[in-house]
Amino acid sequence: MTLWILIIAERAKITVLPIRDKKKKPLFVGELVMQTTATGPRPHKFKVILNNKEEFHPPSELTELLRTADRIMIGRDGDPQQTATVISMLQGFQLSADVVDVCRFCLLKNMFNFLNRRSVRYHREKICLDCARDELTRVLSSSQVTYGEEVCDRLEEVLLGTRDLDRTLLMLNPEELDHELTRFDAIAASTEVSTSRIKELPIHRKFRELLLQKSDVLLPVQSISVKNGLLKGQSQLVTSVTATGKTLIGELAGIENILRKKGKLLYLVPLVALANQKYDQFTERYSGLGIQTSIRVGSARIKVSKTDSMRRSLDSDIIVGTYEGIDYILRTGAADMLGYIGTVVVDEVHTIEDQERGHRLDGVIARLKYSAPDAQFIYLSATVAKPEIMAKHLNAKLIEYEYRPVPIERHLVLCPEHSKIKIMTKLARDEYGKVSSKGHRGQTIIFTNSRRNCHRISEALSIPSAPYHAGLTSQERKKVEVSFAKGRLPVVVTTAALAAGVDFPASQVMFESLAMGIEWLNMQEFLQMLGRAGRPDYHDRGEVVLLASPGKRYTGDQGDTEDTVALKLLKGEMLHTRVDYGEEEKLEEILATAAVTSSEKDLRRIHGNMLADYNVDVLLRRLEKQKFLQRNKGSVELTRFGKIAAGHFLSVSRAFLIRDAVLLDQGPLNIVTNLEFFDGVYFKYASRISATLNVNLPSRVFQGASLDILFEGENMGKLDIALREQLFDFASEFLTCTCKDSPYCGCAERKFSEKIITIRTEGYDPAGIVRKIENLYGVTAYPGDVLGYLDSAVRNLDAVEMIAKAYSKKEIALEAHRLKKEIEG
Template sequence: MLIAVRNKKKKDEVEILEVRTGKIIVKYILVLAQDGERFVPKKFRKIEDEKEITLMPKESLKLLRSDTIYISKDHFVEDILNLFINMLKSYGAKFDFISLCKFCLIDNRINTKGTPYTYRSEPICEICAKSEITKDLTYKGIKDTKLAEKLLKRYSDVDRVLMVFDPKFDPTKDSSITMYDRIDSSPLDIKIYKISDLDIFDEFKDRFASRGINELTPVQSIAIDKGLFKGNNFLVMSETASGKTLIGELSFFSRYKKGDKLLYLSPLVSLSLQKYEDFRDNYPNNSVSLRVGLSRIAENPKDINRSLDSDIIIGTYEGIDQIFRSGGSINGISTIVIDEIHMLQDKERGPLLDSLISRLYVLYPNAQFIGLSATVGNPKELSDILKMELVSYDKRPVPLERHVIFCTGHGGKLYTISRLIRKENSEISSKGHRGQVIVFSNSRKNCHSLAEHFKTRGINAAAYHSGLPFKDRREIETKFWKGKLDAVVTTAALAAGVDFPASAVTFETLSMGIEPLKIFEFQQMIGRAGRPTFHDKGKAYLLIDPQEKYGEVSEEEHCFYLLDNKSEKVDIQYDRDISLERTLSIISTFSNLSVGDIKNNFEMGFAPTFDTEFIDFLRKEGLIEIKSDKVNITKFGRIVSSNFLNIPHALFMKKFNGEDVREIIFQTLPFPNTYLTSKLQAILKIDSSSLFSGTTLEKIYFQNRKQALSKHGEEVLINLLTEFFACGCKDAPYCNCPKIEIGKRLLELRKAKLSPNRISEEFRKEYGLKIFSADLINWLDSAIRTLETAEKIFGLYGKDKQRRATIKEIEYIVGR
């Protein structure tokens, strides 16, 4: 193949390139002289294997006639091109045109697939375009080129693509540049029902109308068609804000009669509180109650109705389950709604929820079960296991744009988020609503610092999380719904409970605490963007710092993992301890069971095959008793099951004879989350921020003894090692001793009446360690519940000394 290109530095020179398999084998230099309307050969040279040979000009004619000459038009100006073409015609040479990439030529390559892209106003092939992008992004510390390649296909302009990754780029000027993809809203061809046409009492039709609900959404209409009013059990799977909750309400009120009860289960205290308020507001003629676990450390909501005789009973999974495990009952339940049922995939809570659902089916065989779920990876399998008919609608109520924005450092993120909030606030939807934003961060503390930062920029923002007093949360919710707030800053932990009409969500981080977001958490969070009655579309902005890491994974890598992967499958793994707890929960809920009864209930849901060894073990350890072939719970078993106590931990408490009852906390409840501050990471030259990750422990305990540190770095390291790593165990630093020592220090500070925030600050100052106050509050609450359970066990077995010590320790932790 022969290709003709013009040497731009020399007007009268043309290069004829002999190409084989994309490589230039021989280069011919043809010096031309103008003869009227054409060129004629003046000089002719051949370059092969870096050797140049001078040839007679007439020999060029043989070359030109030997094969078709492909002319790269991009390398010629028009007048020179015409003279060259006329020469070829006069010599009877065949020619055609081709588009070549000059960047390939620089590397002595030829790409004949065309140059569909531009770079610096020059045509460029796909290979070179991607190569130039990769070089630029690598220089900026960006490894993943997925977004760049998507943008390249969209814009065909390398310069425009690279502009996205420029620190000075303003994404609010042209949001189409940062858009990773768009999830469209395209309703199915289904019948949409009006509220006035439904077969429910007029009183409830009026209630719905007063809330502005005059017709059903698509997923609600599908449920009606599939037999919602006939009492069928449903697994309702659809996007956030598609109206799943109303399906449960319709089910209950469609056949409501005096004495009927609606049981509404949710995973979070905050979500349960919100539903409690919503149901009280929406159904003032019906009694509503709430059953959740209350904190002994944080402030709790006041004036809560906890009666089990209410028409509508709302509670967390554990709050309701504790009633049954304690031997209690709730009469008259006709409808059971299980919100966020995809929580079955949670490693810790999934088995507990699976067990609860299985027992509810036995307790209330005539009730209608409605499971509400975000999208999961195995919907049909899940619905079959749960014995529910699948009602699936995967279309969003409004389109959703997903954007990726690269930022430099935390300051760059804050600057960009501020601009995005202002942009949203300046836009009015066709429904007449101003844009508002939910900003997701990774801790309660960050929620407040971000909200304060935005306020200094003239943005009306508020921190919103479950640690706020109930009254404050309600005030923030009301302000947002009335459009009096530009933005709220919240955490991923509250994503399921955030019910704000936001036009956009932004991610200041892709973690919760220090853990990277899971796919189902991410899906819930982006689902908060855009409401059909408020907005024309929703927007999700993921802000990425190429230097940020979550353990060994970069923020950039995790971003594209979340964007490119669909929902995970729900699957629950049972080990022996979980199976023992499930068996005990069945026996504590019911009485006078046969082994066959227990087996039948155990094997419902996701559980494995029942093993009678579970019964033998529980009986041996005094958790159950068998009389006349009937199995019942013992007092010890009741304490263990009703407090959701891990059975090995329960046996440890039963056998405990020590004097320091704090040991129960240290052995059964090690403090889970301790991190290095970014300052300490820099001093010790450690990438991972988790104190107990293998990498961190190795570098702190071994490598840093050999590394040259600053004097300050040595002092910090010595303080850390002597305070928490001085046990001398042969397994150090991988033993549990450092976690126990941290727990001891936390309780010492609490005993000195320091608040969780003050304790967090002390750890930061003294040791360069980061402890989130929310994690600490949860741990202290768990410690209190653990000690309260231990106190009951000590009382049961006559261990008065340990019982009195436990009561005293609880008072210290509570802060009396």
């Protein structure tokens, strides 16, 4: 056993700490009082403190303790005069001491620890790592903000990396951003795969010349795909991060097959905005080769200038469509009109695992494989949890490329909600001031969780920016796309829902929110979004910044807070979960498949290859019993009612709702507004109302307690006259029902939906409808949402008309047809 004696000579007192076996806690704490004698300084009084008890011991005990010690140490930062006195005393006993650096914070707790290279800087001095940890914990626990365990662990990681507590604590002060500290990790770029020279590809000469205008070589993932049979008809699942060149793989196969007379190209995407962009790109890129492109999306029934100018013919060489747009052709028995298909490209194929839309993508892929058995299928995705499993399911060769074309850094900024705008402005402005080696300015995508936030953030940023979401008109979105692509727009603020959508060449991605709506992002959504940062043709690197507010939740039942979610996403991996659709979805897919084949054997085979488990016998029996289809000696035939349901994407329950309403002689307008409300309505002056009433009024009109707050007590009387009159008009027209549950009975939403349709029949386009409801009622909406609702109403009126005809309700059928045509315009 070893015994050390540490002496701390301060001006007011001299502390003696006997340390056994290098432990932090001393055997006791001694306090020494010196006296001057003829032979020099000597111990005069020696007090021992042990277990909170103080006792005076003979000074000789200290002398004996010093003589038996293996090592005597004196703290370097003591009082110089007192230190000199102690050294003189030791010399009088023929003893020597080492001057050492010890942790002052430990001494305050009557503990001991050396200072060394592992020690931590704090307030212009060094303290030991243990005390630094304790101080960090104290600061975090005394904060008004509650930090999650993961954040505390992250801060400790930063402390260990920097050995600087001051810098570490700066992470809690967003006004002092330290780029080195906010960096969570860095992902290096890699192009280790050898590339293929385009001039050596066995493709049509004109196609080769077109490709050579942009590059002499293929990107790595493209080369891997070609080497694995892309140009020999091999179906492939290509998984690689955004901006690695996946889209061209689909084009290489599709365009070459067109030029070699091997069939046309179907290009399937999840979003209308993405379909519009691909349509424009393919039209511009390939019309010079004599290749025609057309588009098929859901929102195509309402006549607006954009859709009027777009080619929709099925005899085109390339047909770009949304999943539902292409599936509609199959469901209505028009598969033959597609002609001979050589290539099917399915973009964002991971959507197949989505609980809401997955069944329809799974279904349309299976039906296309049946309708075009010789076609080459190319599936593209940046985020697949278990690509081997999906490749096997799709019967495709897996082409996997895990490397980024440009390096990317990921940063975590802990900040209160009110600081986010200032931070985003600074980061976006700094980024726009940078120019890459390719000559492009740095541009930023900001992801937030709602459309309203897109506009709020864009308006608040003191740098040019624009909101971008599906609620805008196609012309508005196109304007933003062009401005951003030309480098004129520094920032686009968009929703998480468009993460996998339109290609914005951004160098920086910021997460203002880590939610989609009120639900936290999952790993797949997060990776889709951060993958937008950095484009090899534009940038030298990508930046990803997560702005996380400690303690923030969107609902009371959310266990995690935003700071905790941020770290889980940064550290996490995608989890593969088995997808199984509900019975309603399975019944809908059986009906859709029965529209493309009358063979029960083929129907079973089609559904046997789908992602979910289908008990075809049970589902067929139920549909037969409900008179959606008939079975006879191995054949399946949809009834008239079944054809209507399949072609209009109607679930069994919704088909029955329409049929029952028709049989009860309800009017078509009443039927369609009962089927689907238009609830994307907002108070135009929500912020002004909130300030006047000193309440936080939800901006959505039909959300929560909005109407109760507005019409409670004397609240209306506090508003200015013009706004009060608008809101009274709103109440008198839409809030006059006598239902017990009013205004939560749905009558207000249904009446407002009728108003939207009625204004459309007066000749207003979606933007005009928005202007009119603003003037009439002081409420507003997004034109894109209005367009989507009107398009849905047209499809539902289609179904009402056909079902009314099927049940000999001629007047209802005629009224539905008339109303449908008026809405279409």
